Amino acid sequence: MKYAIDTKECIACGYCELICPVAAITQDEQGGYYKIDIDACKGCGQCADGCVISIIHPVGEGKRIAQVHITAEKCIGCTLCKRVCPVGAIEGALKAIHIIRQDKCIQCGDCALKCKPQAIEITYC
Numbered sequence: 001m002k003y004a005i006d007t008k009e010c011i012a013c014g015y016c017e018l019i020c021p022v023a024a025i026t027q028d029e030q031g032g033y034y035k036i037d038i039d040a041c042k043g044c045g046q047c048a049d050g051c052v053i054s055i056i057h058p059v060g061e062g063k064r065i066a067q068v069h070i071t072a073e074k075c076i077g078c079t080l081c082k083r084v085c086p087v088g089a090i091e092g093a094l095k096a097i098h099i100i101r102q103d104k105c106i107q108c109g110d111c112a113l114k115c116k117p118q119a120i121e122i123t124y125c
Contacts, residue, residue, distance in 0.1 A: 042108030
């Protein structure tokens with residue numbers, strides 16, 4: 001799921017830019033409203049949750065990810081998930097079981113898309 005800012009209502013406080021873990025939010029060239037780069041957005045929703053005036057909303061269809069976790073019995077330690085994680089939330093050595101640090105995970109789902117043995121499970125809200 002991706003997000004968009006209602007630019008007509010944006011008060012340009014900058015908090016969304018500050019909390020975006022993948023730097024997908026920038027201020028327009030004139031120093032006014034903020035905008036989300038839809039290609040860079042990972043759909044974590046932290047900007048929407050943190051917006052002080054609630055003007056950031058999901059666009060398109062889809063469900064929001066609640067949690068991402070690795071099933072140890074399926075993990076082969078290939079490191080594909082670790083390499084695609086945009087925030088470095090996955091830890092583990094080559095050929096060892098990996099873990100997802102929930103305190104760093106932004107629930108973007110990139111790791112699950114790359115996991116060939118399908119060891120990463122996603123729970124939706």
